[in-house]
Ligand code: HEM
């Protein structure tokens with residue numbers, strides 16, 4: 256057992272209102288720079304939809320993630336030798352137009368325009384060339400499906416859904432959607448690291464953050480193609496790849512990452528997970544239907560004395576172990592088993608997790624709409640069977656979060672639903688009856704767990720949502736440097752100005 | 758000082774000194790500036806028709822030049838049978854033409870694509886033009902003065918070694934036709950420009966990728982298991 260520590264984020268999708276506050280917080284902090292305008296380290300996409308960059312899940316096209324070749328796990332992108340030959344031109348690299356061309360408006364024209372009979376306008380101009388452009392798409396033009404059904408129609412996760420369900424989902428006035436905020440998953444088996452010919456990308460041991468060493472990056476841009484989540488971006492101005500850094504400078508000072516901190520829906524939780532690095536190779540190789548189980552198995556119980564002993568042997572401090580015990584991430588992923596990795600079949604072993612949305616539970620029967628969670632008393636028993644009538648099809652969620660396994664999604668949704676029923680009886684009816692107890696038991700939860708889940712979902716304080724250990728930066732090598740060494744230089748890893756080379 | 762003295766003795770040393778000193782300085786103290794500065798994100802179609810022919814052509818030709826410089830005997834032995842000589846000459850010529858096609862497309866792309874103009878520096882254009890001159894003079898030399906692979910090892914190898922060993926023998930290259938001399942001088946110019954341009958990306962060729970482990974983990978904690 257090789258115990259290691261990881262900072263993980265949980266996204267409670269039921270609570271996401273799709274407001275993009277997270278994206279904007281991140282943009283303001285990190286990517287409001289020349290060359291990075293088009294980057295959204297945090298983006299929120301409407302689902303069903305094609306996402307950003309458009310159809311990023313299409314690995315036949317972008318060739319991201321891992322693939323079993325002759326029984327061995329290999330990059331889908333290239334073999335090592337192929338990688339060298341594709342340096343000059345990388346056919347799987349997304350084009351700028353797969354994201355969108357960054358634009359602004361020629362506001363100066365409002366001031367400088369000569370006197371005319373018509374109002375001057377601020378024409379849209381490209382932020383790359385400065386030339387006027389026709390804006391064809393933007394960072395969130397798929398928001399709430401933008402009044403169009405082409406986004407939903409082209410979602411690859413609809414695969415395997417019966418034709419009539421697809422058609423039903425496509426009827427504009429009945430469209431159903433939810434939001435999917437995405438950041439880099441800081442994977443345990445990151446394809447970006449494996450694909451980088453220069454070895455410029457690495458995983459931090461202490462918290463698992465995956466970082467690009469900008470001084471080592473040589474713009475071979477293999478990481479951009481290899482990441483199945485398209486979460487490495489190429490800065491066309493500096494000639495370096497960049498990605499989400501999980502706001503490590505904030506975490507090191509005990510603050511939540513900007514996206515999580517600013518989240519209006521309070522959907523995000525963060526905490527330490529302990530995992531067994533020895534199990535990574537095996538867990539990445541199992542067949543599709545065993546992926547989630549193997550992944551859960553790899554996450555270790557921070558209360559288990561054996562785990563604690565092994566952690567200490569690995570140099571993990573008491574405060575990190577304690578932090579892991581208080582971690583909301585542990586509760587969601589392992590204790591309640593309701594948080595799932597996004598697209599586990601890409602086999603990068605992601606460490607950010609999603610609680611699949613239960614809402615909107617409204618569904619269509621015959622002619623009328625009904626709500627799954629507001630049934631009459633005696634219907635409660637049947638609820639679980641009615642999950643299949645939910646407007647967001649189980650199969651669709653399964654394609655997103657469990658490599659197609661509907662059983663796993665059903666188990667999670669049952670738990671969410673059972674807690675709802677139980678708490679409604681308790682607060683609205685003033686008493687817990689046998690029916691709701693039975694529902695809970697059927698979903699595999701105890702009353703205590705249900706109350707914990709309820710509290711953690713609806714009422715958590717900032718301190719309960721974000722549990723950060725002490726990073727002990729004072730112990731790191733930088734402490735050996737003269738504190739004034741980098742005075743007057745650009746901070747956060749740049750010892751020189753991050754200026755484009757000649 | 759006559760021109761020959763300048764071009765074949767003084768200038769080579771200036772350019773070699775710049776090449777070695779500034780390149781080392783840049784790689785060690787300005788690592789952020791070393792990058793291939795890819796522009797594929799902005800424009801890919803023309804890059805495909807430019808970069809692939811250019812690089813596949815130029816890299817192999819450069820390799821042949823280096824081989825002839827380091828192992829002249831091996832090249833001579835290899836050329837001992839006429840068939841192999843023809844094959845070597847022919848493939849060298851083909852690679853040269855291939856590189857020529859590529860560099861022409863690259864220049865056209867640099868000068869006419871708005872997206873690429875937005876990321877083009879003067880040095881990018883200088884480098885492409887210098888490369889164009891090298892490739893053209895190289896290809897012309899190969900077609901006008903046949904069997905370069907034979908006389909290179911007799912003329913250039915000893916000359917370049919004489920420069921590298923600080924006993925320059927300009928008389929070896931003085932009698933050569935001007936076209937070949939231009940090829941030589943132009944390449945010394947490229948060498949001088951090298952550390953000031955994007956050409957430093959050549960030194961980043963990541964061959965260690967072939968053997969490094971897939972995953973890299975760096976941390977500040979002492980771990981027993983690694
Ligand atoms: C040895 C291995 C080499 C590798 C791996 C390599 C790789 C690259 C890459 C990735 C690019 C960027 C292409 C893009 O825009 O996406 C590039 C551009 C360039 N390379 Fe190389 N290169 C190599 C050798 C050379 C050599 C020997 C030369 C010759 C003099 C050269 C000259 C150039 C030039 C001039 C460009 C700019 C092309 C443009 O106008 O966009 N490279 N190289």
Ligand code: SF4
Pocket residue numbers: 438439440441442445446447448465481482483484485486487498603
């Ligand atoms: S999600 Fe992040 S860590 Fe995983 S492969 Fe992509 S960039 Fe790398």
Ligand code: SF4
Pocket residue numbers: 270271272273274275276277278299434436517518519520521522
């Ligand atoms: S800030 Fe929170 S609620 Fe708003 S879109 Fe982002 S994740 Fe969703």
